[in-house]
Amino acid sequence: MADSPSHSQSPAAAPRIDWAVFLPSLVVVLLAGGYLSLFPEQAESSARAAMNFVTSRFGWLFVLVGFGAFVFALWLAFGRYGQVKLGKPDDRPEFSEIPWAAMMFSAGIGIGLVSWAFVEPLYYLSTPPLGVEPHSSAAVEWAHMYGQFHWSFIPWALYAIPAVPVAYMLYVKDRPVLRISEACESVLNTPGRQRWKPVIDTLVIIGLIGGAGTSLGLGVPLVSAFVGELFGIPDSLVTRLGVLAFWTLLFGASVYRGLHKGISILSDINIGLAMIILVFILFAGPTVFILSLSANSLGLMLDNFTRMSFWLDPVDRGGFPEAWTLFYWAWWVSYAPMMGLFFGRISRGRTIRHLVLGVIGWGSLGCGSFLAICGAYALDLQLTGALPTVDLLASQGIPATVVEIVRQLPLGGLMIAVYTFLSFIFLATTLDSAAYVLASISSHELRGDQEPARRNRLTWAFALAFIAVGLLIVGGLKTVQSLTIITALPLIPVLLLLCVALLRWLKQDFGAAVRKPVLTLPADNQGGETGRR
Numbered sequence: 001m002a003d004s005p006s007h008s009q010s011p012a013a014a015p016r017i018d019w020a021v022f023l024p025s026l027v028v029v030l031l032a033g034g035y036l037s038l039f040p041e042q043a044e045s046s047a048r049a050a051m052n053f054v055t056s057r058f059g060w061l062f063v064l065v066g067f068g069a070f071v072f073a074l075w076l077a078f079g080r081y082g083q084v085k086l087g088k089p090d091d092r093p094e095f096s097e098i099p100w101a102a103m104m105f106s107a108g109i110g111i112g113l114v115s116w117a118f119v120e121p122l123y124y125l126s127t128p129p130l131g132v133e134p135h136s137s138a139a140v141e142w143a144h145m146y147g148q149f150h151w152s153f154i155p156w157a158l159y160a161i162p163a164v165p166v167a168y169m170l171y172v173k174d175r176p177v178l179r180i181s182e183a184c185e186s187v188l189n190t191p192g193r194q195r196w197k198p199v200i201d202t203l204v205i206i207g208l209i210g211g212a213g214t215s216l217g218l219g220v221p222l223v224s225a226f227v228g229e230l231f232g233i234p235d236s237l238v239t240r241l242g243v244l245a246f247w248t249l250l251f252g253a254s255v256y257r258g259l260h261k262g263i264s265i266l267s268d269i270n271i272g273l274a275m276i277i278l279v280f281i282l283f284a285g286p287t288v289f290i291l292s293l294s295a296n297s298l299g300l301m302l303d304n305f306t307r308m309s310f311w312l313d314p315v316d317r318g319g320f321p322e323a324w325t326l327f328y329w330a331w332w333v334s335y336a337p338m339m340g341l342f343f344g345r346i347s348r349g350r351t352i353r354h355l356v357l358g359v360i361g362w363g364s365l366g367c368g369s370f371l372a373i374c375g376a377y378a379l380d381l382q383l384t385g386a387l388p389t390v391d392l393l394a395s396q397g398i399p400a401t402v403v404e405i406v407r408q409l410p411l412g413g414l415m416i417a418v419y420t421f422l423s424f425i426f427l428a429t430t431l432d433s434a435a436y437v438l439a440s441i442s443s444h445e446l447r448g449d450q451e452p453a454r455r456n457r458l459t460w461a462f463a464l465a466f467i468a469v470g471l472l473i474v475g476g477l478k479t480v481q482s483l484t485i486i487t488a489l490p491l492i493p494v495l496l497l498l499c500v501a502l503l504r505w506l507k508q509d510f511g512a513a514v515r516k517p518v519l520t521l522p523a524d525n526q527g528g529e530t531g532r533r
Contacts, residue, residue, distance in 0.1 A: 017456050020198040022442040025205040029463045032209075036470025044474050047482035054485050055322040059312050062329045063321075065492055066154045067309045072499060073157040073356050076164060081506045082353035086167040086344075093349040100346060101362040106271050107342050107433055108159060108363055109370075111219030111426040112331075113151065114419075115398060117374035118405045120147040122382065122393050129320045130311065135390075140379060145297035147371045149308055150324065152301075155332040156363035160356045161495060162340025165502040167347045167355060173505070178345065178440040180204050180337045184497050186504040200497070201441050203490045204337040210487025211334030212434040212464055217471035217480040218398070219427045220244050225399030226420035229407075235399065240472050247428060248465045270425045277418065278373050284410045285377045293379070294372040327481045330488035336495060338437045378405050435461040 036043045076082065085091070095103070124143035125135060132138050165183040169175050175182055181197035188194055221235075224243045228235040282290055301308075312321050347355045381387040387408055393401045409415045438460035439452030471480055 016444045017453060018198075018201075018442050018444045021201045021205065022456070024198075024202050025209075025438075025442065026459070026463060028206055029209050029467060033463070033466040033470045036467070036474050040470075040474040043470070044479050047474075047479045047486070050486050051322075051482035054489055055326050058489060059321065059326050061492065062326050062333075063310050063312060065333070065495070066158065066329045067306075069161050069495070070154050070157040070309075073160045073360060076160075077353045077356040081510060082351065082356075084168075084172075084352050084506065084510055085349070086164075086347055086352065086355060087171040087349045091171065091349040093347075095346055097358075101358065101366075102268065102271050103346055104343055104359060104362060105366040106268070108156070108335075108339055109367060109426075111222070111423065112215050113367060113370055114423050114426050115218045115222050115402070116147065117370050118378045118402050119389075119393055119398050120150075120371070121375040121379055122389050122401070123324075125379065125382070126390055126394075127320065129308075129324075131316070131318075140383065141293070141296060141300060144293050144372070144375050144379060145300045146308070146324075147375055148297060148368045149301050149305070150328045151367035151371055152364035153305075153360060154309065155328065155367075156360045158329075158332045158336045158495075159339040159343060159363065160359040162336050162498050163343035163347065163355060163359060164352055165498045165505070166340045166344025167350075168344075168502060168505060170344060171348045172509070178341055178437075180341065180441070180494065180498070183340075184494075184501045186501045186508070187497055188501075200494055203494055205438055205441055207334045207487045207491040208338050208434060208438060209464065209467060210483050211331055211338075212431065213467040213471060214331060214334070214480050214484045215434075216244070216427070216431070216464065216468035217483070219423070220468055220472060221397075221399045222402060223420070223423045223427050225403050226416060226423055229403050229416055230420050237472060241469065244465055244468055244472070247424075247431065248461060270422060273418065273422055274370070277415075277422065278369060280415075281377050281409065282373050285373075286380045289380055290373055290376040293376045297372065323481070327485060330485040333488040333491050333495065334484055337491065338434065340498075341437055341440070342433065381405065381408060431461060431464055434464060438463075 035046075093100070121143040124146050125139050128134055128136075128139040128142050129146060130142070132142050162180065162183070166180070169177075169183045169185070173185075175185070179197075179201055181188065181200040184197075184200065188196055220240050220243055224240040225235045227233065227243060228239055233239055308325075311325070313319075343355070343359060350358070378389055382389045387404060389401060389405065392404055403416065406412065406415050406419050435457050436452065439457040442460075443452045443456060467483075471483070
């Protein structure tokens with residue numbers, strides 16, 4: 001994405017704020033942030049009640065959408081339209097494979113994976129799914145595998161689904177407008193239906209606020225804990241608010257000084273650093289145990305993939321699907337429009353098959369590797385007695401547990417410094433990309449080579465920070481999860497609308513070209529040698 005508007009455009013052509021989308025979205029965000037900050041106890045109670053209502057009434061919808069997205073993505077890749085090129089006949093891919101994969105992985109994971117890679121298996125060890133006995137050998141295997149399930153095929157399929165119609169809109173239909181509503185054009189093609197466009201974009205913004213707010217609610221405490229450990233500062237609410245304020249000021253400076261390229265470079269450095277850390281943990285830790293448990297988890301997941309995809313525990317109602325699977329599916333749905341806009345934007349010249357399989361394949365490989373290596377290391381500390389990670393998690397929470405786990409690595413002090421930098425930049429890139437997309441959606445006629453107005457982008461950065469402040473004041477994992485699930489529900493119809501719109505475009509443009517006639521042998525060749533050539 002460009003760092004500044006083209007020098008050739010006139011001031012009148014500069015991107016303008018779309019007030020029909022901007023104002024309703026901002027009002028909802030300010031009301032939600034104010035409610036969280038001013039009435040934390042009531043907000044926590046309301047969030048829990050809303051989450052219970054959505055998960056108890058619509059859990060079936062989330063699992064159907066998740067598995068349906070995976071099946072639809074495979075059909076797009078291997079079906080009749082898989083070879084459709086997202087561009088003109090002579091268009092070549094804008095980015096080579098490795099940089100393309102790195103950009104997708106960097107945008108798709110954010111601070112969330114850094115927060116959960118070590119501790120998610122520890123939660124599952126104590127409260128395993130499917131009636132497995134806690135802390136048993138089976139619980140260890142399921143605990144290591146289940147996080148990889150939550151971060152692999154279905155999540156990245158949810159990201160791939162909106163990316164295809166966005167890329168099709170940009171590079172086949174030549175409509176360089178970075179808005180989800182524009183990708184629904186083949187359905188919203190009458191004056192009456194056109195009125196739904198601002199509604200769709202507003203829902204996308206609210207959902208993205210919920211997803212990004214969740215990332216911040218989980219990420220800021222982690223960064224604060226590492227900063228406190230590194231500089232000997234107590235990890236308190238004041239420290240967390242200070243970390244958030246410092247980053248917000250840093251982002252404000254980047255907007256006005258044109259440092260978007262700098263943030264992009266830091267993002268690339270971050271991915272390389274994350275890979276170096278993984279290799280270090282693999283070889284400095286219990287290498288054979290990590291590799292053996294990872295291979296075992298791959299088989300366990302493939303063997304139980306369909307069962308886990310639909311498991312809602314409707315009889316015993318132990319709470320595992322609501323607390324974890326439905327939360328994750330909602331989180332991915334919240335981010336799906338943003339990922340669709342970004343992945344579609346960087347996929348010019350690729351085929352639908354290449355885009356879909358690249359998103360699912362590279363994303364699942366990256367997340368699976370992260371969770372397999374870090375999760376196995378954390379479980380090994382628990383099983384060998386080197387560190388009581390489960391008790392530590394129960395008593396001190398996620399940030400303190402991650403800090404202690406990293407401290408156990410060789411060169412622990414250096415690794416804490418490296419992990420602090422990794423976490424901080426992941427937090428920065430999460431907010432930077434989210435604010436960019438929010439500003440893009442709430443702009444009029446923003447071309448792919450333009451950047452949203454500075455005040456628009458800066459407003460959304462502060463709005464995200466405002467939501468994060470509210471979540472930090474309320475505290476608690478349940479409240480953070482509730483925000484995601486509540487804001488994701490209205491986005492499900494938007495994703496379905498994108499699928500219908502894409503199918504209409506494909507049928508109109510390529511239907512006749514891919515329609516295959518029934519093949520038969522001529523009557524005089526039936527059973528003959530020439531008929532079997």
